[in-house]
Amino acid sequence: MTAQPLDTEQSQAAPTQFRPADLRLVVVGHVDHGKSTLIGRFLHDTDSLPDGKLxxxxxxxxxxxxxxxxxxxxDALQAERDQAVTIDITQIWLRTPRRDCVIIDAPGHREFLRNMVSGAASADAAVLVIDAGEGMREQSRRHAYLLNLLGLRQIVVAVNKMDLVGHDAGRFEEVRRSVEEFLAELGLTASAVVPVSARHGENLVNRSPEMPWYTGPTLLEMLDRFEPSAAPVEQPLRLPIQDVYKFDHRRILVGRVETGVLRVGDQLLFSxxxxxxxxxxxxHWGPGQAPTEVRAGGTFGITLDEPLFVERGDIASHAENAPVLTNVFRASLFWIGRKPLAPGDSLTLKLATDRATVTVQSIDRVVDTQTLGGGDADRVRTNEVCEVTLRSREMLALDEHSTNPATGRCVLVDGFxxxxxxxxxxxxxxxQRQLLTVKSTNIQEVDHLLNATTRAWRNGHHGAVIWFTGLSGAGKSTLAMRAEQRLFQRGFQTYxxxxxxxxxxxNADLGFTPDDRTENIRRVGEVASLFANAGLIVITSFISPYRADRERVRKAAGAAFHEIHIKADLAVCEQRDPKGLYRKARAGEIAEFTGISAPYEPPENPQLVVDTSRHNIEECxxxxxxxxxxxxxxxxxGAA
Structure with missing residues (x-):
């Protein structure tokens, strides 16, 4: 629910004409640092209060x-007036010399951070309010971290209650330095740090004669320097499908163009x-000629030149700049659930117009918003910030937030x-898109005159793909070569x-990026499957860190696939470090090294687990x- 800040019959209506555009500004800060006081006085000093409100x-x-x-x-809610804290998102119009703004007063109290997140998510810019006497508090640091998490880059810091510290320039400098240092650790830069006294209206709209040492902009001047989030027409096209309407013989796909430009005649790829x-x-709806182009921010319907099956949640793009396709990804989350988040939990992911079930594969890091340090944890508790790995049952179309925020933000829902x-x-x-794209056409499968049973009778064994997976240093290569030798000595056809x-x-043309590693495993899996079809026992020795890649090999090889986890934990592997790779990875000489700076997803249900940290080579x-x-x-x- 959104609190109505004023009585309904006299509330400020949205401006009928913007000058030149409206700006959505969120105001955040610790519960006692004076956000609502600042906004109330600001509204008065800009003549934005309705008649009778003062x-x-x-x-x-x-x-x-x-x-x-x-x-x-x-504080329009009676509960807020009684408790003197803001507990819901309050939105109100503010008029400046340049534009009409929407100010969002977001709750500062720890228990109401859920509302703060939803308020800040739609803002173009932010005011972070800091008490001059108290300086940065834990809640202030958490709010700054969340602004960064939500992608806000236009931030002004209002150091409030300067009257209570005697308008002391030295104290202001102390607070300013601490704020700027913390923001710098987040990769943020404040557009300005303004000393203010909200109660007395100092440096909000008018300059304060009590602080002649401050020569920077007032808060109002900073507001007019901020820019609304421009319609990102220069970014790749993203059109999440909201609905599909059927009129006569037409199927009209409806959605909002989040980024890019859509034109009649464009070849679209649906993910x-x-x-x-x-x-x-x-x-389009209404009178006039139908447009031939839609730019970011426009909501329209389109028809296609052929009857594709498209549904809500699909994303239309141009093929040359398509979103990522994946069923596993990382997310930096602010957890506001009442129950702790734990590995294995299933939740509903809301991504643009799509909804999907995701499982928490791992909790990679819980962030201390006080120090920005992090550590391992098996639970994420209410109001904690974390980095997790999520896995879905189906493929999802998405972008990294740094690439395209419109399709790089997500919300998790548990029930309602x-x-x-x-x-x-x-x-x-x-x-994973390249793995789902079939480029070859006009190909027909050839029937072999020899079947698998005939080959098995000749060899004395079935063809098989024995897939060794595990961390570097777990012992995969040593066991693979020893197993090959032992099998050969016993009369098996193996390689x-x-x-x-x-x-x-x-695979000489492949490097070690995540995409190249996936392609490496795809090719190896296809070759191994051909070996198995020929009746051989092929043993593979690859880290193969991604579960999805191994599942594709399983699908290609069918019943011939046997997954064996050569198990040893990271500490044991790093201690062994037979090729010195862990040492180089720790020194930053190797990027994307599995277990250090890149993930390893152990098998969920392998056919065999061989623990080399507990057993010697012969036992394994x-x-x-x-x-x-x-x-x-x-x-x-007994068949042979």
Missing amino acids: EEIKAISEKRGMPLEWSFVL PANRSARVATIE DTVAAGVINMRGYPD VLDGDNVRHGL LEQIMRYVESTIALRAS
């Missing part, structure tokens, strides 16, 4: 036996389905409750595929041999 506030203040309380302008069609018409808001990044994970024999030839080798002979050798069932 007299009403004077009467309320006199009735309560207190000086004129400017915060009562906004995550990965299907294309051309824009036939742009439909919003429990988190945050931003998306793909650090360490690949775009090892590892980085040495594929990256010097088949025997486990592998027993598994192969019990599942792959024909003679295990």
Whole structure:
């Protein structure tokens, strides 16, 4: 619910004409630092109060036996007046010499941060209010972190209650330095730090004669320097589909163009389905000729030149600048759920117009907003900030927040409750679109005259892909070579595929980015499947860190796929460090190194787990041999 700041019959109406555009400004800060007082006085000094409101506030203040309380302008809820804290988002119009603004008074109390997040998410700029006497408090730091998390870059800091510190320039400098240092750690720069006294209207609209040492802009002057979020027409096209209407023979896809420009005749790619069609018409409502172009911010309908199946939640883009397709990604979240967040929890993800079920694969870091430090944790509690890895059942179309905020922000819902808001990044994970794109056409499958059973009878065993996965240093290569030798000695047809024999030839063109690593595993998986079809036992030795990549190999190889987790924890692998790679990764010489700066997703249900930190090489080798002979050798069932 949004609190109405004024009585309904006399509330300020939205301006009928903007000059030149409206600005959405969120005001945040610690509960006792004077946000509502600042806004109330600001409204008065800019002549933005409706008729009679000043007299009403004077009467309320006199009735309560207190000086004129400017915060009562906004604290319209009786509970707020009684408790003297803002508990809901209050929105009110403000008039400046340049424009009409919407000011959002966001709650500062710790228990009401949920409302602060929803208020700040739609803002163009922010005022962070800091008490001159108290300086940066934990809540102030948390609010600054959240502004950064939500992508706000236009920030002015109002150092309030300067009258209570004797308008001391030295104290202002102390607070200014501490604020700017903290913001710099977040990668933020304040547009200005303004010393103010909200109660007395000093440096809000008019300069204060009590602070002649301050020569910077007033708060009003800073407001007029801020710019509304420009319609991002220069960014790649993103059109999330809101609905599909059916009129006569037409199917009209309706949505808001979040970024970019859409034109009649454009070839569109619809994600995550990965299907294309051309824009036939742009439909509009009302009189006049239908447009041939829609720019960011416009809501229209389109028809296509062929009947594709498109549904709510799909995202239309141009093929050359498409969103990422993935079923696993990282998110920086502000957790506002009442219950702690834990690995394995299932939640509903709201992303643009899409809704999907996601599972918390891991909690990677919980951030201390006081120090900006972080550490491992198995739970995220209410009002904590965290970095997590989320996995969905289906493919999702999304962008990294740094690339496109419109499709890089997400909300998590548990039942009917919003429990988190945050931003998306793909650090360490690949775009899976290329794996879903089939470029070859006019291909027909050839039937072999030899079937799998015939090959198995000749070899004495079924063809198989024995897929070793695990961290670097876990012992995959050593066990793969020893297993190959042992199997060969027992008469099995076998071969090892590892980085040495594929990256010097088949995959010599690939590097070690997340996308290249995914393509490396895709090619290895296809080759291994062909080996298995030929009746061989092929052993692969690859870290293969992404669960989705291994699942694709399983799908390609079918029943011939056997996943074996060569297990050793990071500390053991780093202690072994046979090639010195961990040392280089810790020194920053190797980017995207699995386990250090890139993720490793262990198998959920492997056919076999071989723990090399608890067993020696011979014991591990025997486990592998027993598994192969019990599942792959024909003679295990008495067939040969």
